[in-house]
Amino acid sequence: MQLDLLANGDRGAGEVVRFTLPDADVTLWPGFLARSEADRGLVALQRELVWRQDTIQMWGRTYDVPRLQQWCADPGLCYTWSGIRMEPAPWHPLLLALRGRLRALLGIDFNSALANLYRDGRDTVGWHADDEPELGEAPIIASVSLGATRDFVLRHRRRRELPVTTIPLEHGSLLVMRGATQACWEHALPRRLRVAAPRVNLTFRVARAEGSI
Template identity: 50%
Template sequence: MPSSETAPLFEPPQGALALPDATLTLTPDFIADADRTALFATLRTTLPWQRQPIVLFGKPVMQPRLLCWMGDPDAVYTYSGRTQQPLPWTADLNALRQRLQTVLGTPFNSVLANCYRDGRDSMGWHADNEPELGPAPVIASITLGATRRFLLRHRQRGLRHRLALSDGSLLVMAGSTQQHWQHAVPKTTLPVGERINLTFRYVTPRRR
């Protein structure tokens, strides 16, 4: 189980990232070092990972990573042309949710878990701006396992920014970030281990 200790969000060298039209906060060691390996192993071996087809440029393709959608029963989410029906919370993911709600002071009713098996697995450019997330969603993104590049690009200004999201880190995207910025996890030819990414969010509840 994750440590019950909470990490402060706004103290150097971590804290708010100075990007225009964005509210971004990075906490490198949100998950205690002693908890990371066991939590990664539990999630990797117990979550019902799957690959799903998505529509890309009008054609169905398989997503280049494993994923799992979990949450409250009414946290139904549609993205990339697919409607995700939530699976029940596991004890570990619910404990992380409760900790995030306490630290950030905002509710979360769902989590999208992604598993990047090696450098060939990736996430294309996108914004978390689906209608059920609302106009200013809070996305809390936890990384476990290998460090991967996380790219950001401004939709109007042509600005770009790069982060290295490491094991145990928490990146929070809030405010108008999703309106103005897209993000991606690109492929890499470098040797890299497995990475699990947990993105907690609140979706407008609806019936199945």
């Protein structure tokens, strides 16, 4: 994994780490949120989002998705994932505030966010790309992490000789993926059995209404 530190110094809000991966554009702001903001956000979102336990069907059996989820979005923007269709929940005030911060930082007006609650290190998300048609070509995904540090792993879809890249996503960090990242790479959040604490992840997206795909 090669890192190109654009700004050095203490873990300030301005520190940016750009990952030099072929066919990808991945940037990390480790201190996007101040510690106190991240602490408050973790508690509030765990308590106040209406977390869904979704299920998936595989080989004729029903399994719980290994995490809790919620889809917050502007009215009318649904999200379909592995056959699960999510109607939008209203924006939580904290998600709205983050949406404003992201607009100021990145110049993008995100209209939706998928929230994941990993109750402990047994909860995971498997290999996938955020390449649903409603996200359009070359989507930009802004991922805010709160709570336990978990490893986020990336692998190239075709060039399997390239090593898997591991990015530990810390409390209060922001990871932004854009350009060809979703077309050329997959990502996952593997099990980490020694992690006992919960983690909330918010992936902000720009989704198009179903009729406009």
